[in-house]
Amino acid sequence: MEERCNKSAHMSAKEQLRIICKGASQLVGEKEILDKLDTSCKTRKPLTVKLGLDPSAPDIHLGHTVVLRKIRQMQEAGHEAVVVIGDFTGKIGDPTGKSRGRAALSDEQVKENARTYFEQIFRVLDRKKTTVAYNSSWLAKLNFEEVVRLAASTTVARMLERDDFKNRYENQIPIGVHEFLYPLMQAYDSVELKADVELGGTDQTFNILMGRTLQKEFGQEPQAALFMPLLEGLDGIEKMSKSLGNYIGVQEPAQVMFKKCMEVPDSLIIRYFELVTDIHPDEVAQIEAQLAEGVNPRDVKLRLAREITGLYHSGEELRNAEEFYHAAFSRKSIPEQIPELIIENEEKDTLADLIPLLIRNELITSRNELIRLLRQGGVRLDGEKLCEEDLSMTLMGNQVLKLGKKKFVKILK
Numbered sequence: 001m002e003e004r005c006n007k008s009a010h011m012s013a014k015e016q017l018r019i020i021c022k023g024a025s026q027l028v029g030e031k032e033i034l035d036k037l038d039t040s041c042k043t044r045k046p047l048t049v050k051l052g053l054d055p056s057a058p059d060i061h062l063g064h065t066v067v068l069r070k071i072r073q074m075q076e077a078g079h080e081a082v083v084v085i086g087d088f089t090g091k092i093g094d095p096t097g098k099s100r101g102r103a104a105l106s107d108e109q110v111k112e113n114a115r116t117y118f119e120q121i122f123r124v125l126d127r128k129k130t131t132v133a134y135n136s137s138w139l140a141k142l143n144f145e146e147v148v149r150l151a152a153s154t155t156v157a158r159m160l161e162r163d164d165f166k167n168r169y170e171n172q173i174p175i176g177v178h179e180f181l182y183p184l185m186q187a188y189d190s191v192e193l194k195a196d197v198e199l200g201g202t203d204q205t206f207n208i209l210m211g212r213t214l215q216k217e218f219g220q221e222p223q224a225a226l227f228m229p230l231l232e233g234l235d236g237i238e239k240m241s242k243s244l245g246n247y248i249g250v251q252e253p254a255q256v257m258f259k260k261c262m263e264v265p266d267s268l269i270i271r272y273f274e275l276v277t278d279i280h281p282d283e284v285a286q287i288e289a290q291l292a293e294g295v296n297p298r299d300v301k302l303r304l305a306r307e308i309t310g311l312y313h314s315g316e317e318l319r320n321a322e323e324f325y326h327a328a329f330s331r332k333s334i335p336e337q338i339p340e341l342i343i344e345n346e347e348k349d350t351l352a353d354l355i356p357l358l359i360r361n362e363l364i365t366s367r368n369e370l371i372r373l374l375r376q377g378g379v380r381l382d383g384e385k386l387c388e389e390d391l392s393m394t395l396m397g398n399q400v401l402k403l404g405k406k407k408f409v410k411i412l413k
Contacts, residue, residue: 066228072126191218202228277307342410373403
């Protein structure tokens with residue numbers, strides 16, 4: 001613990017605040033967090049940084065990492081993260097942004113989804129500086145008198161300030177009383193943890209601010225509330241979403257990730273530097289100035305692609321990805337117009353499953369031809385040579401398959 005705090009002591013409170021605020025939409029309680037940071041530097045006691053996760057099992061993409069990356073930056077400054085898995089609140093379902101009540105999750109679903117979270121969030125967070133807590137360990141112990149006290153800390157009028165509740169009320173769509181309890185229970189997590197800072201997306205504003213209210217009710221210093229914006233996807237318009245296909249997944253192969261980073265719209269280059277890299281605010285300002293002076297955006301995107309891909313892959317994987325990108329796309333080793341094959345059945349997504357499609361599209365004449373090419377080293381996937389044993393490998397989608405010397409096909413899912 002002391003070693004971590006010493007790192008924080010080398011960085012002033014104001015400098016930490018600059019890094020914390022980089023890319024943020026809003027910071028509520030700026031003076032409070034500055035005082036907390038100053039005290040932390042003097043006492044060498046790390047702040048408790050809270051992140052609440054409702055276990056709905058997403059495949060994490062860069063949009064999800066905006067908040068995670070900010071917490072990692074605070075960990076690098078010496079502070080401690082507490083990730084609260086909402087196994088208890090998940091049984092209610094967060095009504096945020098919902099036009100109707102959401103189905104509750106079973107215990108089995110919650111546990112499985114939480115396992116999925118763990119596998120992915122530690123690609124960003126420092127495992128040694130992260131505590132994972134389940135809010136059932138304290139919420140399940142509350143008696144009815146304590147629940148009534150929670151409910152008495154706010155009003156129905158305050159709850160109806162939330163757009164989702166307001167819209168449902170005005171449109172006579174039922175609102176369960178238990179749904180009003182969701183933000184109160186999430187807020188009580190902050191009381192239990194004595195959180196100094198809570199982070200979340202702008203869609204969590206009401207719930208996180210409720211944490212400040214409840215902490216005051218319980219005689220605690222209120223947490224600072226840091227809100228991070230939603231990240232636009234590769235289309236430059238809609239928020240990043242797997243369903244829209246405009247995403248960069250954190251578990252994608254390095255070559256796919258690098259190429260997608262090069263597809264970031266010019267207008268979003270600075271936003272991506274701010275939200276999904278660890279580049280210092282001064283460097284981001286320099287990059288922005290260079291773009292304003294007329295530097296080729298492509299050159300800047302090369303650095304962006306290196307920064308992002310390097311966060312999730314080894315140095316060797318990054319080098320290979322960049323070499324492949326230059327060979328395949330910059331130097332036009334792959335023709336601009338190549339056929340596309342769409343894998344429609346996700347249960348049949350191996351190279352072997354693709355053989356009928358390859359034959360139908362006259363890319364090979366038979367299974368035997370593909371096996372011969374594999375044995376001769378004439379089949380490559382995103383530049384990587386395949387062998388016969390790779391027939392059973394799962395295709396990720398958005399990959400380029402090369403057959404022989406001149407045949408290319410893009411595999412989509």
